[in-house]
Amino acid sequence: MLNPFKFDIGVSGNFFRDREDTIKELLVHMKNETNLIIFSKRRIGKSSLIKEIFENRLDKDTLSAHIDIYAISNDRELYEYLKKGIEQSFVAKESSLDVLSCLTQKLSDYFSNATVKLSVSTSPTIEITTTQKNYFEAIRDLFDGYFAYLEATGRKAIIAIDEFQKIVSLPEGKKIEELLRTIVNKRKNSSFIFVGSNRTLLLPMFNDADRAFYKLGIEYRLSPIDTDVFYAWANERLQRKEMFMEKKAFDYLFNESEGETRFMQMFFYKIFDMFESKMIIRVKEAKAILDEFISNRQELSIVLDTYSTNQQNALKLMAYMDGKSMYRKDVLERYGLSKPALQSALKSFISKGIIFENGSSYEFEDAEFKMWLRRI
Ligand SMILES: Nc1ncnc2c1ncn2[C@@H]1O[C@H](COP(=O)(O)OP(=O)(O)OP(=O)(O)O)[C@@H](O)[C@H]1O
Ligand SMILES: [Mg+2]
Numbered sequence: 543m544l545n546p547f548k549f550d551i552g553v554s555g556n557f558f559r560d561r562e563d564t565i566k567e568l569l570v571h572m573k574n575e576t577n578l579i580i581f582s583k584r585r586i587g588k589s590s591l592i593k594e595i596f597e598n599r600l601d602k603d604t605l606s607a608h609i610d611i612y613a614i615s616n617d618r619e620l621y622e623y624l625k626k627g628i629e630q631s632f633v634a635k636e637s638s639l640d641v642l643s644c645l646t647q648k649l650s651d652y653f654s655n656a657t658v659k660l661s662v663s664t665s666p667t668i669e670i671t672t673t674q675k676n677y678f679e680a681i682r683d684l685f686d687g688y689f690a691y692l693e694a695t696g697r698k699a700i701i702a703i704d705e706f707q708k709i710v711s712l713p714e715g716k717k718i719e720e721l722l723r724t725i726v727n728k729r730k731n732s733s734f735i736f737v738g739s740n741r742t743l744l745l746p747m748f749n750d751a752d753r754a755f756y757k758l759g760i761e762y763r764l765s766p767i768d769t770d771v772f773y774a775w776a777n778e779r780l781q782r783k784e785m786f787m788e789k790k791a792f793d794y795l796f797n798e799s800e801g802e803t804r805f806m807q808m809f810f811y812k813i814f815d816m817f818e819s820k821m822i823i824r825v826k827e828a829k830a831i832l833d834e835f836i837s838n839r840q841e842l843s844i845v846l847d848t849y850s851t852n853q854q855n856a857l858k859l860m861a862y863m864d865g866k867s868m869y870r871k872d873v874l875e876r877y878g879l880s881k882p883a884l885q886s887a888l889k890s891f892i893s894k895g896i897i898f899e900n901g902s903s904y905e906f907e908d909a910e911f912k913m914w915l916r917r918i
Contacts, residue, residue: 546779549808577759585804605699612705653687692731702735707743723754740895766801791828856887861915865904
C-alpha cells in the first residue's frame with residue numbers, strides 16, 4: 543500500500559490538504575491582477591499552495607511560472623531562473639507539438655535581442671536565448687517580451703518568485719530590486735506573487751518607504767492548517783491501515799512543532815510506515831517517536847557550533863522560554879548570560895533571519911531547530 547503522506551517535496555493534488563478559503567481569497571486577487579506577498583514561518587506550505595493553485599486551480603489558458611530563486615547567487619543566475627520559469631510557463635499545460643511549434647514562431651516576434659526555439663529532445667521545451675551580455679538588460683527584455691505577448695494575445699499570466707528575500711543578499715541587490723520594481727509596474731495581463739519565509743528580510747522590502755518594493759502588493763500571512771481539519775484529514779488516511787491517532791497525541795505534536803505542516807506530514811509518513819495495522823497512537827507513542835526523531839538530527843549540532851558560546855546559550859534560552867520572559871534574572875543566570883549579551887545575540891539572530899520579532903515575543907523561523915534545542 544502506498545504511503546498517503548508526503549513530506550520531502552512540495553505537494554499538490556491528493557497529497558494536498560485543501561486550504562479552500564485561502565485559495566478562494568488568493569484567486570480573487572490573481573483575477574484582479576493584484577500582486578501578492580505570501581509569507582509564513584518555514585515549512586508551513588507556501589510553495590505547495592502555489593503548486594496546487596498553478597497545477598489545479600487556474601484556467602487552462604492562464605500561464606503560470608513558479609520560480610524558486612533560493613539557489614541563485616548573481617544577476618546571471620537570476621536571469622537564467624526567470625527565463626526558465628517563463629519558458630516553462632508556455633509548455634506546462636500544452637503538449638501538442640503543432641500548437642507549440644506555432645507558438646514558438648509567434649514568440650520570436652515579441653522577444654527582442656533573443657532567439658526562440660522549440661526543442662523536442664526529451665519533452666518539448668521552448669528555449670529563449672538572449673544575445674545580451676548585460677543581464678540587467680536581458681531581464682528587462684525578457685519581461686518586455688512576455689508582457690508584449692500577453693497583451694497582444696489577451697492571455698493572462700501569474701509569476702510567483704519563491705524565496706524572494708534572496709534578492710537582498712545578491713551583489714547589486716538594490717539595483718536588482720529597482721529593476722524588478724520597474725518590471726512589476728509595467729506588467730500587462732499579469733501579476734506577481736512574492737513568496738518567502740525569512741520575514742526579517744522579506745517584509746521590510748515591502749514596508750519600508752525607501753525600498754523599491756514599497757506597497758507593491760497585498761500581504762498574506764499563511765497560517766498553519768487548521769488543527770481539526772488537519773486531524774480529520776490525517777486520520778482518514780491512517781484508517782487505510784486501520785490505524786488511529788488520538789486527538790491528544792495530535793495536539794501534542796501540533797503544539798511542539800508549532801503547526802509546522804512538513805513536520806506533521808513527516809510524522810504521519812513515519813507512523814504509517816513503521817507500525818502494523820490497528821495501531822492506536824497515543825501521546826506516549828507520539829512523544830517517543832518525536833524524541834527519537836529529534837535526537838537523530840545530529841547535523842544541527844554543526845549549525846550550533848558555528849555560534850559563539852554566548853550565542854549558543856542565548857539560542858537554548860530562547861528555545862526553552864518559547865521567546866517569552868527571557869530577561870528574567872533567574873533565567874539569565876541559568877544560562878550564564880547578561881542582559882546585554884542576550885540583547886546582542888538576539889539582534890544578530892534577527893538580522894540573520896533565524897529569529898523573528900513578533901510584537902513582544904520572539905519566534906524561531908525553523909520549528910525543528912527549536913525542538914532540537916529544547917532537548918539538548
Ligand atoms: N496543504 C498541504 N497539505 C498537506 N501537506 C502539506 C500542505 N502544505 C505543505 N505540506 C507539507 O509540508 C511540506 C513543506 O511544504 P512547503 O515546501 O510547501 O512549505 P514552505 O512554506 O514553502 O517551506 P519553506 O519555508 O521551507 O520554503 C510539504 O513537503 C508537505 O509535506
Ligand atoms: Mg517554500
